[in-house]
């Protein structure tokens with residue numbers, strides 16, 4: 001287990017500021033999901049922690065120790081990247097054994113065998129252990145790369161979109177397994193994803209990055225319910241939060257420029273008229289696409305709603321969030 005601390009970390013590439021004075025304390029055993037659009041600095045943050053890259057200024061501490069000058073091998077971290085990195089001439093078993101065969105670790109043979117077997121079962125690749133890495137599908141290769149990180153029992157895992165090449169069923173299975181393994185081992189995990197469900201279901205903490213700056217760090221629930229800005233609010237939630245001019249509804253504070261309404265925070269039955277443009281029955285949820293005073297918005301309703309396109313309903317905000325002219329949240 002290890003606490004991860006970034007202290008005023010800045011990293012630039014030419015004219016691009018990839019990380020901008022980021023300070024952050026990640027508690028022992030946390031599962032942190034980093035969110036932000038492409039180029040926000042997520043991968044750069046993982047690379048700073050791993051030692052693959054050095055900060056221009058600032059410092060990284062793992063388990064209370066400064067990592068200044070330490071190589072990736074000298075840090076107790078294991079990484080999984082989006083692109084699988086396997087030894088193609090070795091079998092799946094040999095690929096999984098490789099991290100344990102480091103002369104530094106001196107892992108006994110029976111322990112190696114047990115760990116490889118356990119990890120292969122969890123990742124549903126036990127039947128492929130004797131295949132060459134090149135004789136695997138993309139999803140299988142990715143599972144072997146995850147396995148190579150898992151066999152080592154590191155204090156810190158760094159994962160960059162590790163499930164993005166897998167199909168929906170396997171993603172859902174591995175989400176649960178990764179969360180279980182992380183909770184059981186007590187390791188701290190930093191995880192990059194663009195997937196909302198992964199963020200909400202796996203994370204104990206969410207870090208929102210915008211152009212290299214850490215704009216919010218908190219539990220998924222906190223970021224969802226109490227976002228600091230429109231930007232942070234739009235990082236979580238599917239369908240997205242509705243952001244509309246504040247004066248569309250009565251009751252906005254004078255300094256509010258926009259109102260943010262999560263789809264489930266629009267009450268139906270009372271208020272003003274909205275036109276139902278489209279009804280989407282998704283099985284576990286029904287979405288209503290509404291037109292309200294020339295603006296589009298999305299809300300959710302009863303799964304068995306009899307509503308149809310062309311009808312009108314009455315709506316009013318139930319839990320509005322207000323933002324100022326630059327998109328910052330108003331208290």
Ligand SMILES: Nc1ncnc2c1ncn2[C@@H]1O[C@H](COP(=O)(O)OP(=O)(O)OP(=O)(O)O)[C@@H](O)[C@H]1O
Nearest residue numbers: 013016017018036037038039040041042043044045
């Ligand atoms: N090795 C590099 N050389 C030059 N620029 C880089 C390098 N690595 C990152 N950058 C730049 O730094 C910024 C942050 O990149 P980073 O890869 O951390 O973003 P990201 O949030 O991980 O994006 P993605 O979701 O696309 O992976 C980007 O503008 C990127 O182009």
